[in-house]
Amino acid sequence: MHKNIKLLLLASIFTHMGANLLAPIYAIFIEKIGGTLIDAGIAVGVYAVFKGIFYFLFDKIDETKLSKRVMMCIGYALMGVGYGLYVFAESPIHVFLIQIIVSLGETVINPSWSAIIAMSLKKGKEKSIYSHFFGYRSFAEGFAAIIGALFAMQFGFSVIFSLMAMFSFGSGALSLMVDEKVISEPQKVKVA
Numbered sequence: 001m002h003k004n005i006k007l008l009l010l011a012s013i014f015t016h017m018g019a020n021l022l023a024p025i026y027a028i029f030i031e032k033i034g035g036t037l038i039d040a041g042i043a044v045g046v047y048a049v050f051k052g053i054f055y056f057l058f059d060k061i062d063e064t065k066l067s068k069r070v071m072m073c074i075g076y077a078l079m080g081v082g083y084g085l086y087v088f089a090e091s092p093i094h095v096f097l098i099q100i101i102v103s104l105g106e107t108v109i110n111p112s113w114s115a116i117i118a119m120s121l122k123k124g125k126e127k128s129i130y131s132h133f134f135g136y137r138s139f140a141e142g143f144a145a146i147i148g149a150l151f152a153m154q155f156g157f158s159v160i161f162s163l164m165a166m167f168s169f170g171s172g173a174l175s176l177m178v179d180e181k182v183i184s185e186p187q188k189v190k191v192a
Contacts, residue, residue, distance in 0.1 A: 001129060004120040004178050008113055009133045011072070011171035015079065017140040018167030021148030021160050022086075029157055035092035043092065047099040054107035068112035069178040075112075076172030078105030083164035086157070105168075109175075116178060 022029065027040040035043075082102035089095050121129060152160050 001125075002120040002122070004116055005129060007174050007177050008072075008117055009129075009136070011076070011174040012113070012133070013137050013140045014167045014174070015076065015171045016137055017144040018083065018164040020141040020144040021151070021164055022157075023141075023148070024145045025149055025152050028152075029086075030092060030095060032157070033090055033092065033095070035095070039092035039095070043095045043099050046096045047103045050100045051103040051107050054104055058107060058111065063111070066112075067180065068116055069175050069180055071112045072109050072116075072175035072178070073172040075105045075108030075110075076168045076175060078102070078108060080105075080165040080168035080172065083161055083168055086161040086164075113175075116180075 026043075027037055030036070030040040030043065079102050082098050082105060085098050085101065086095070089098060148160055151163070
């Protein structure tokens with residue numbers, strides 16, 4: 001497996017694991033800061049709608065002038081900042097604003113992440129790599145959901161948000177290790 005793929009799969013697993021520390025108890029957190037189940041639904045909706053808006057806006061950017069690994073690092077950092085801001089959230093409106101930051105982060109990450117993965121895949125190994133990736137990520141997400149609920153009960157939500165931010169910042173550091181030279185060079189075809 002190509003080094004770039006290993007790094008990016010690990011970065012994705014870390015970030016999804018961090019997000020799933022909160023996922024099953026998200027509505028409880030919203031309620032704790034004075035919100036309702038409707039507010040929890042609105043927060044998820046805000047995230048999805050703004051992610052869609054940002055994708056359409058990013059379509060207008062000339063990606064040849066941007067470093068893919070730097071873009072991913074910025075995206076993971078934005079997500080980390082957003083997760084860290086949850087510590088200070090005191091109302092549903094704060095959560096809605098944080099969701100916009102987190103959605104911007106994910107939108108900055110995904111096009112570069114997908115492009116690097118696609119360029120680093122070996123022909124004929126795509127299914128195997130994605131199967132392993134989604135399998136490992138699912139294990140990590142499930143484990144994180146259980147741990148997140150336990151940690152929230154034992155230590156409170158601030159610990160969860162701090163862990164989420166650390167996982168995202170760690171993912172950003174991993175993305176900076178990607179070798180863009182390998183990506184930009186065309187594959188040489190061997191003639192027998």
